[in-house]
Structure formats: C-alpha cells, structure tokens
Amino acid sequence: MRSPEPYLRSTASIAPLLTKELREITAGRALWTMLLLVCPLVGYSFAEAVSLYAESSSAALQSPVLAKSLSPLDGLLVPTFGSFYVAVTLLFPFVAIRALGQEKESGALRLLVQLPYRYSTLVLAKLCAVLAAWCLVSIPALSALAIWTMLGGHLAAIETLNLVFGHLLYGLLVGAIGLFAAVISDSSSTAAIIALAVTIGSWVLDFTLAGRSGLSSWFAQISLTQTLRPFEQGLLSAGLLLGISTVICGLATLTVVWLPPGIALRAKLVRSLFCLLAIVLALGLAAQVRKSVDISEDRRNSFSSVDERLLATLRLPLAISVDLAPEDPRYVDLRRNVLSKLERAMPNVTIVLMSGRQSVANPSDSYGQIEYVYGTRTDRSRSTSPREILPLLYALAGVQPPPPGSGDEYPGYPLVASADAALLWFLVGLPLLTAFAWWRFRRLPSVKSLFLHEGDEP
Structure with missing residues (x-):
C-alpha cells in the first residue's frame, strides 16, 4: 500500500x-x-x-x-x-x-x-x-x-x-x-x-x-x-x-x-x-x-549580595591555578565554596587544575597552593575559605572590600x-x-x- x-x-x-x-x-x-x-x-x-x-x-x-x-x-x-x-x-x-x-x-x-x-x-x-x-x-x-x-x-x-x-x-x-x-x-x-x-x-x-x-x-x-x-x-x-x-x-x-x-x-x-x-x-x-x-532560597551557591555586586565590576581576566588532586577534600571544598561561585559572579574567570595526574598520597612541595592572577598582579594562598580568598582578590584588583551585607541571612525553617x-x-x-x-x-x-x-x- x-x-x-x-x-x-x-x-x-x-x-x-x-x-x-x-x-x-x-x-x-x-x-x-x-x-x-x-x-x-x-x-x-x-x-x-x-x-x-x-x-x-x-x-x-x-x-x-x-x-x-x-x-x-x-x-x-x-x-x-x-x-x-x-x-x-x-x-x-x-x-x-x-x-x-x-x-x-x-x-x-x-x-x-x-x-x-x-x-x-x-x-x-x-x-x-x-x-x-x-x-x-x-x-x-x-x-x-x-x-x-x-x-x-x-x-x-x-x-x-x-x-x-x-x-x-x-x-x-x-x-x-x-x-x-x-x-x-x-x-x-x-x-x-x-x-x-x-x-x-x-x-x-x-x-x-x-x-x-x-x-x-x-x-x-x-x-x-x-x-x-x-x-x-x-x-x-x-x-x-x-x-x-x-x-x-x-x-x-x-x-x-x-x-x-x-x-x-x-x-x-x-x-x-x-x-x-x-x-x-x-x-x-x-x-x-x-x-x-x-535560585536557592538560602543562596548556597552564591556570595553575599554586596560581594556579588562588587565582583561583577571586576572586568579583567582572573586566572586561578589549583595545585590539588580532584579527589582531595580541599579541592571539593574550594570548588563548592569559592570557584563555582566566582564563575557565576565574575565575567572572566579561568580555572586550571594543575594536579590532574597527581595523587594525594604523593604530593609535591607546592601541592596545595592556589595561584590567583588578576591582570598583572599575582598572589598565592592555601586557603579554601571565601573569608580569606575574597579579601585577596579585592587586594589584587585594588578595591576596598564591601561592608558586611544585610538581609542575606537565611533564617532556616525548623518544624517538629x-x-x-x-x-x-x-x-x-x-x-x-x-x-x-x-x-x-x-x-x-x-x-x-x-x-x-x-x-x-x-
């Protein structure tokens, strides 16, 4: 047919x-x-x-x-x-x-x-x-x-x-x-x-x-x-x-x-x-x-509102070199608390993982260092906390850190x-x-x- x-x-x-x-x-x-x-x-x-x-x-x-x-x-x-x-x-x-x-x-x-x-x-x-x-x-x-x-x-x-x-x-x-x-x-x-x-x-x-x-x-x-x-x-x-x-x-x-x-x-x-x-x-x-x-209510994937607004004004390229193995818990914390948030907040961020083939059991002398290059300025740190990394980035950019934000506190919703x-x-x-x-x-x-x-x- x-x-x-x-x-x-x-x-x-x-x-x-x-x-x-x-x-x-x-x-x-x-x-x-x-x-x-x-x-x-x-x-x-x-x-x-x-x-x-x-x-x-x-x-x-x-x-x-x-x-x-x-x-x-x-x-x-x-x-x-x-x-x-x-x-x-x-x-x-x-x-x-x-x-x-x-x-x-x-x-x-x-x-x-x-x-x-x-x-x-x-x-x-x-x-x-x-x-x-x-x-x-x-x-x-x-x-x-x-x-x-x-x-x-x-x-x-x-x-x-x-x-x-x-x-x-x-x-x-x-x-x-x-x-x-x-x-x-x-x-x-x-x-x-x-x-x-x-x-x-x-x-x-x-x-x-x-x-x-x-x-x-x-x-x-x-x-x-x-x-x-x-x-x-x-x-x-x-x-x-x-x-x-x-x-x-x-x-x-x-x-x-x-x-x-x-x-x-x-x-x-x-x-x-x-x-x-x-x-x-x-x-x-x-x-x-x-x-x-x-779009999470507690803004778990973002910095505070004041930090987000200031980071959005930093237009120069930011290159981050991370000397950590992917399975290292410190890299997991850094990725969740800092790197992923920076990629959403700043217009030009490049992240390079230096220790892709390196094991946590056999680290090098520089293992654990994180290098930040913003424009022509460079700094290093071993911290994975945004409380230390954000001031470091503001210093590289030559701007004053913003005052603590208000209204970003998540109240939580306990229910018995x-x-x-x-x-x-x-x-x-x-x-x-x-x-x-x-x-x-x-x-x-x-x-x-x-x-x-x-x-x-x-």
Whole structure:
C-alpha cells in the first residue's frame, strides 16, 4: 500500500492521534503497576524525611545558629524526590516502551505509519503520551509536597519548581531512551534490557569515575545521575538545559529514523551516524555555556549580595591555578565554596587544575597552593575559605572590600511534625484511587473506535 501524500501528512489533525496514544498508554498495566509501586516507596521516604527533619528541628529550636542550616530543600524535597528518581530510573522505561513496543510486536506499526501523519508527528505524539504518564506517576511525590505544607512546613516556590522541573526533564530523558530502545528492538523484553542497561549503566559510570580528571571526568559528566544534581542544589544551568534538550531531541530524531519498517537497514545506519554526529557537536557547544542562576532560597551557591555586586565590576581576566588532586577534600571544598561561585559572579574567570595526574598520597612541595592572577598582579594562598580568598582578590584588583551585607541571612525553617498519619494516604488512599482509575480507563472506548466515524469503513 502506498503511503499518503506529503500534503495530507502535514495537514491531518493531531488530536485523534494524541487521544489514541494517551488511550493506549493508560490502557496498559505498566503505568498503573508503576504508580502502585511508587505510592509506598515515596510515602515511606517522605515519612522518614519528615521524622529526621523533626529531630534536627528539636535541637534547632533551642539554637538559632542550628536553625539556619535547616532547609526544606535538603531535608525534605531531595530525599522524597530521590525515591521517585529511583522508581523512574528502574520502572519508567517499561511505561515508555509500551508506547511503541506493543505496536511493533502486533504489527500495528505498519498500519500506523500509513496514517496521514509525518513520522516526526507520530514520535512527538508518543513523547506527549510519555509526558502524560510521567505526570500521573509523579502524583505521589507531588502529594507529599501538599501534605508537607498542610503540616506547616515551608516550601520556597522557585526552588521547588526548579527541582520538579529537573525531574520532569529526567523523566522525558528516560522516556526518550525507552522509545528509542523499543524502535530498534524486535520485542519489548529486549527493549527493556537495552533501556535498563543505559540507565543502570549510568549509575555504575558515575560511581566508578566520580572524582577523576581528564577523559574519565568527561565520561562521568555524561552520566544520567549528573542531570539532577544541579537542580537538587538549587541551580538552573543553561548549559545543562541545552544538553538535556539536545539528547531528548536527538533520541527522538533517531526514533523517527528507525520508525519506518520498510527502509533498508543500511540507510537507517547512515542517517543515524549523521544524527549522532550532530548530537555530539551540539553537546560540545552546550558544554561551553557556563551561565547558571542560583535560585536557592538560602543562596548556597552564591556570595553575599554586596560581594556579588562588587565582583561583577571586576572586568579583567582572573586566572586561578589549583595545585590539588580532584579527589582531595580541599579541592571539593574550594570548588563548592569559592570557584563555582566566582564563575557565576565574575565575567572572566579561568580555572586550571594543575594536579590532574597527581595523587594525594604523593604530593609535591607546592601541592596545595592556589595561584590567583588578576591582570598583572599575582598572589598565592592555601586557603579554601571565601573569608580569606575574597579579601585577596579585592587586594589584587585594588578595591576596598564591601561592608558586611544585610538581609542575606537565611533564617532556616525548623518544624517538629510527624507524617505517620500520612502513610494511610500513600498505603491505602492513593492505591485505591489508582485501582479505581485503572478500572475506569479500561472501560473507555477502544483505540480503533477513535479513528472511526460514522460512515467510515474500518
């Protein structure tokens, strides 16, 4: 049968196609089984996080200094969504694979590609269905946020939305991996093995290569685990957003290349090669984008406001040479407390790690020194504290240090509460609602009827 004309493919309404994809992904067992499993997993993590937060708050209520270190982002949001992240990594590929794998196994894919839609439109509709599935399975985690606010807990809107947005991008990334695994596999079981090999393999990659330099460091950065860390720290990184978007779009494009069943394997491989080269090039360009915004409420990723304003006026190049091994705890502190903040605050900062091949066990005489070159002036220090490094930089620039800032103190949000009663929602209420929704979706009209109208022949 000849494929429809390109004009018909471009003008066909996408609404029936979206309805069909949503109906198919909600009719399967994978989505609802995952939702049933996520409910107790997220519920237990949420209850434990609230319990630990209450224990820390009991001591913090007696000491304002301890209260300043209590942040709901670290104490509640990250642990609760951490369990959701594990579920998405291990279970969500099965949900995404169903959007395409069942059609390949049943032969319905050959009929699907004959509908008056472009191949890219077909894949886009399946990605929309995967996004809708992620929204459903995220209900337990989102309901935990609502319960936290009902308990009297504090949530900063921007940093909370940033974390949820990061998990949304991660879910789309895992879904795109599942779709591509389904389109290149002959069965759903094979596709599941491929998808899990990628997701679990990224964990192994991250744990094995973390803290190393050179090529190992670059491979560690492409791990899927790395995609969520800036969001968990309250950062919105433009380079990371571009990188994730590039991979999602690249996997979708590869899925479009492999979708038509009648194209020769050699042609698909050639097109895939060009697509992979474009993805690598785009990722290289995204890695050059260093712009990031600190949207954490406690400004953990930034200096004080007065220091930030003064540092932004220092226009000359600042070169920092660090003679520390990447795995050295002092370098980790320096990177977190000083270097990353300077890269965001100053317009022209270059950082060179001198001891990339040097071990902490065999240091040289100069090991531990940090050289700062601003314009034509140079100074050295072994400190990793911003209290000592910032005055050093101001002296190199010939400017007076600013007065201590006001209004930057983070008050902290201690709360002594218990979420044990909320476990009833996660263990009984939400699973019952899930089972009822599953039953209702199974009673909806069949997929075939969505494309048939009165007077149409089947």
